[in-house]
Amino acid sequence: MLAMQYSVxxxxxxxxxxxxxxxxxxxxxxxxxxxxxxxxxxxxxEEHVYAPFYIWQNAQxxxxxxxxxxxxxxxxxxxxxxxxxxxxxxxxxxxxxGKTPTFLSSAVDKVPAGRPVGEFMRKEKEHHQEMLExxxxxxxxxxxxxxxxxxxxxxxxxxxxxAVPVKADCVYSYDILKSYEPLQGAA
Numbered sequence: 001m002l003a004m005q006y007s008v009x010x011x012x013x014x015x016x017x018x019x020x021x022x023x024x025x026x027x028x029x030x031x032x033x034x035x036x037x038x039x040x041x042x043x044x045x046e047e048h049v050y051a052p053f054y055i056w057q058n059a060q061x062x063x064x065x066x067x068x069x070x071x072x073x074x075x076x077x078x079x080x081x082x083x084x085x086x087x088x089x090x091x092x093x094x095x096x097x098g099k100t101p102t103f104l105s106s107a108v109d110k111v112p113a114g115r116p117v118g119e120f121m122r123k124e125k126e127h128h129q130e131m132l133e134x135x136x137x138x139x140x141x142x143x144x145x146x147x148x149x150x151x152x153x154x155x156x157x158x159x160x161x162x163a164v165p166v167k168a169d170c171v172y173s174y175d176i177l178k179s180y181e182p183l184q185g186a187a
Contacts, residue, residue, distance in 0.1 A: 001037065001088040002059050003143050003154070006074070006081035007051040019043055019050055022077070023177050029070055030180060035061025040156070042104055042174035050078075051174060053104065053154075055088070086143035086152050089121050090128045094137030096158035101138035101176050103160040107168030111149045124151060131155065136162025 010019065023041045030039055035057040042051040056062040062085065065071055074081065111120055124142045131140045136158045143152035156176070157163045163173070 001091060002056045002062050003086045003088055003141065003152070004054045004056060004062050004083060005042075005051055005085075006083045007049050008074075008078040008081050010048050010050055010078075012048070014048075016043075016045065020177060022050075026073070027178055027180070029073075033065070033070070036065070036180075039180045040101070040104060041177040041179070043177050044172070044174050049174075051172075055091070059085075084145070086145050089142040089144050090125050091139065091141040092128070092132050093139045094132050094134060096136050096138045096162070099138065099158045101156040101158060101179055103157040103163055103173065104154065104176055105157070105163050105166060105171070105173045106152060106154045107166040108150050108152050108170040108172075109168040111144070111151055113149075117144075117149075120151070124153070127153075131164075134162075134164055 027041070030036060036054060037057055038053075038055040040053045042053055043049070044051065054062070054065075056065070066083065111117055121142070121144065128140055128142045131137060138156040138158055140156070141152075141154045143154060144150075145152065153166060153168070155163065155166075156179075160173075160175075
């Protein structure tokens with residue numbers, strides 16, 4: 001599986017009601033989107049950033065989306081964003097699976113240069129298994145960006161107050177405006 005995200009800093013005149021309207025108008029377009037396992041519409045109200053997060057069955061489906069008219073609609077509305085992608089090392093649901101996720105926290109950090117990547121990822125997978133017992137956790141994933149040699153720890157929570165604080169070089173938190181899982185017709 002492959003995780004993918006882009007972020008768009010919204011114009012100041014683009015208010016919260018408009019982002020909700022945008023999400024409502026676009027969300028049905030993803031029904032039956034081949035290879036799309038999950039899509040989370042994320043919004044950081046403090047930074048005024050819209051940052052959808054996708055989980056694809058594989059890189060080929062993600063590539064087809066980026067070359068398709070559906071992604072072209074993003075470009076027409078917001079300009080061409082930089083798209084991040086990560087290999088999914090581990091992805092599992094937590095105790096709150098079945099409830100609606102409303103909050104995502106992510107932590108991105110460097111993979112230490114002096115340590116074998118496989119060993120480092122095994123430790124992260126152990127931590128991942130421990131996280132899966134956390135009350136309020138909808139899903140957790142361990143990601144690897146081999147271009148930047150960064151790990152990502154992404155946690156989806158039923159409620160923001162359930163979220164466990166994380167420490168990393170880059171920590172982001174988003175409200176989940178809408179989520180799709182599993183998508184209708186998605187292979």
